[in-house]
Amino acid sequence: MDRVEDLSSTAAVGDPDELQRLWVPHRMVYVADHRQPDRTDCPFCAAPARSDEDALIVARGRTAYVLLNLFPYNTGHMLVCPYRHVSGYDEATAEEVAEIGELTQIAMRVAREVMGCDGFNIGMNQGEIAGAGVAAHLHQHIVPRWASDANFFPIIAKTKAMPQLLGDVRERVAAAWPVDPGPQA
Template identity: 70%
Template structure:
């Protein structure tokens, strides 16, 4: 089909198409469709932290597996290398976790810090848990600890002015780099 037949004759750029310009900048995030299509309460029936260990590591973004807990990349990272440490068991609160789960979560967190520091040369970390929906937990029914690497130079205007985070590395690349650098010996918990 020629340009004349398709009705696009003489059009040279997207600016030539019918549109009403606005002041918005577009940041394309197709990976968020999983949550958009899930509706307002996507995790009530299908817990992503229960489903992830059943998948292969690359698909689930898992970087390491322990006996009681595992480590995966956050699908919606605050920064490159934003990890989550989750028990395999579906438990909502830290004080409901077993001593073995708590110990392994702590050990995996320490290993993750060392590995991310090695891989990304970060200057510090934010580490924490949001317990319950009211505390900001996106997946409130399954315990998970955030490990967010920080750099002295990671501040920019995007989050403040545009409510947007710029993530310089793709999730798959980040997962592979962290998984490759992860110590091959299993945690000792």
Template identity: 70%
Template sequence: MTVDDGMDLDNPLLENSADFAAVPDAFQRLWTPHRMVYIQDGQQPHPDDCPFCLAPAMDDEKALIVARGTYAYVLLNLFPYNSGHLLVCPYRHVATYDEASPEEVAEIGSLTQTAMRVLTQVSNCDGFNIGMNQGRIAGAGIAEHLHQHIVPRWALDSNFFPIIAGTKAIPKLLGETRREIADAWPNDEG
């Protein structure tokens, strides 16, 4: 009832690429239809339901917040690409970088620098992917609230698991990671 790639042949919602006319390529694909809610027109959360607007009102531990500044804050990504994947968000509900105030831009930059130092200290990472997806078409999961990704990278963090199994292994729990980063965050910043 399953094939070697782990697909359940009895599930009518699963598709097998061998069923379609195509020329195979070297890419594995991770189909994530549950993410459609983030990219369909009209499916962005209402500002009253925006997770980046709600998080600052919550307890830091529950919201996964590691540091707070005056204009922006830092929290763990609930769906990380790597352990320690952080987001820097302005408190104000703005969608794009050009809508952010000079104070917000400066603090997002400062918090990003501190996050890089802290992640290097606590995780011994070898590098970072840092970026912002601006708008739904650019891949922003929550397009209506600006957020910058800081993804720590290691020399050997890419292995067979995501490629063969379509799964990313995260070695630490979010709560443990949040605690380590928050504890290492300098008291005079954020």
């Protein structure tokens, strides 16, 4: 009997198929109770109005804040965003640029302390053509890296294995964030 035609209660349970599945239960917040954000809403403008835990915010500054990326490239992938809705780095004020830089440095120190990473990828994608997922709101990526973080999953299966849950990482990073970092020499 053809497998597609066999609809008995045990026919497909556990049978392998050609589909790859990536379980993402954290996305239920967008599906449950019709809470899917409007495509015109800016997630980086909305985040500061939410609780730190719900928005994955690890630290708040005067003109910018730090949050975990909901779709991380690696464990501990953080974003530094100005509160003000600007799209380009050249549109940021001198104060915003300075604080984005300061928060980036602190994020690196905290990530090394909490996660023991070996290095970082840091950067900004300016505009959709350059790969910005949210091109309308300036944000800088801070991606912790380890000598052993690469494996065959991204190459063969186009899947990234994430060893820690976002909420757990947010909790650890936020707890280690200095209350008043002061000037760093």
